[in-house]
Amino acid sequence: MSGYRFVDVAVSRPDLRVPFPRRFTTRLIGQTVLTLTRRAKYLLATLSSGDTLLMHLGMSGWFRIDVDSAVQDGRRARVPTDAGRHDHVAFRMSSNVIVTFNDPRRFGFMDLLSPKRLASHAVLSRLGLEPLSAEFDASALAKACKGKKTSLKVALLDQRVVAGLGNIYVSEALHRARLTPFRHASTLATPAGSPRPIAGRLTAAIKQVLTEVIERESRANYGSARFRVYDREGQWCRTRNCGGTVRRRTQAGRSTFYCPRCQR
């Protein structure tokens, strides 16, 4: 999409998790994608019009790329609105590629933001640090967790504390750092406010987990074999010489997987 123009846009229904904005298709058609970036779990495409196309995959959303060799110059090529089950949005780009958004659960969404609405976006403007950025370190995390009344697990899922961690990698990072998910988040810092050593362990573990999965992601599909604790209830803990058994508990409505033996 990057560097190319929307030749045609089709939506199959009026809404996903939220309604598409008014004039969604007409505001996109003819615009060129200047940049395509990510912030937390949001995808942002900046357009030549100045608007930003904001996209979220929700739980089950994904994009399919089809090369359409049948596109003719000078003829306005349309995209099918019902190409497949749960296909909700189709972008035909000037690169002769059709980008289709498929999302069975429809927890994803798309929005089109003016520069003004982008700058004042209630969620985007409150997001925490990117975990792979240099600024995300022990003191930043300890500071972000200051005053939190929740557990570490719940705090790490809060996108205002760290941006972009989800349920799987919170469990994985806490296991890697050997920290119990039930510890109070505020205890990452001393009463005086300086970060405890565990805060450094945790930030390092978060960066490791994400870096590793990003490297692996280009090849493998989803599967529990790649996780050390997530979705492994009742199985052996993969920490060296631990010998513990992975447990599952619910925190704030989400499953947490952990080893009670090596995570303290």
Next chain:
DNA sequence: ATTGAGACCTGTCGGC
């Protein structure tokens, strides 16, 4: 102001 519970929606899987 912060927090947990429930809601949103469909698909899959295990048990009966």
Next chain:
DNA sequence: TGCCGACAGGTCTCAA
């Protein structure tokens, strides 16, 4: 085979 409940990678809204 079919039915039913539990559960799923996220985030919003709403009461407490």
